[in-house]
Amino acid sequence: MKDNLDKIFKNLEGSFDIEEPTIGHFNRFEAKLNKTVAAPPKKGTNLFTFIAIAASIVLFFGIWIGSSFSNSGMELAAISPEMQETESYFVTVIEKELQIIEKERNPETEQLIKDALNQIKKLEKEYQVLTLELKESTEDQRIIYAMISNFQQRVDVLQSLLIQIEDFKELKTQNNEKFI
Structure with a gap:
């Protein structure tokens, strides 16, 4: 250890500031x-x-x-680790579907996407009501099932939208082939 310190000081020997401050x-x-x-x-x-x-x-x-x-309610994740996992799964699936939908957004699909997102907003409002109900009665399994069902309905709406967009693209391709 002492040898290392000696080496370090030897290497730094000429670089120390030894100037005196001005008078x-x-x-x-x-x-x-x-x-x-x-x-x-x-x-x-x-x-x-x-x-x-x-x-x-x-x-x-x-x-x-x-x-x-x-007025904030209680999320599914607060019930149990299994419910947290379930909620996390649905949120992840919904986010992925929304990312795919955003990639498909164009003037021709805009109205389809807007309608589906309005349905999603309605389902989210219903979910907020369910969170308030769950806060009041954490033991009611019907509320938990309704919340899970709400997530599933959102996924279904988004998947249905993706199918409609694919059908629209396919129809457009077929129509373009007829005119060629």
Whole structure:
């Protein structure tokens, strides 16, 4: 270990800064330090600090109370690890389907996509109602089944849309072949 330190210092031997500061440097530095220390504290700062702390405490309690009485519901993932896995699966499938649909978006398919996304929005609103119901009654299996069914309906709508888009593309290709 000592040999390593000796090597390091030997390699750095000529690169150390050994220059002395200019004359009066320490006096100028000390004057700057004294200048900043000499400023008296303002009395208004204490009142402002007190008000800021009080407002922070009130805000914290407001957020805490608001979150405990909020209208947000309970997700499937909060029920059990199996439900979390189920919800994660459906969310992943829906996201993948939406990515595929976005790639197929063009002026000709726009209306089909818009209609399907409106159906998805309705199903998402229904799901939000189900989350509120689940928060009220976590033991009701019908609500859990309805939530899973809602996810499945969303997947079905998206898959149906993809089939319609493929049918539309195929029909368009056939029509183009007839005119050639």
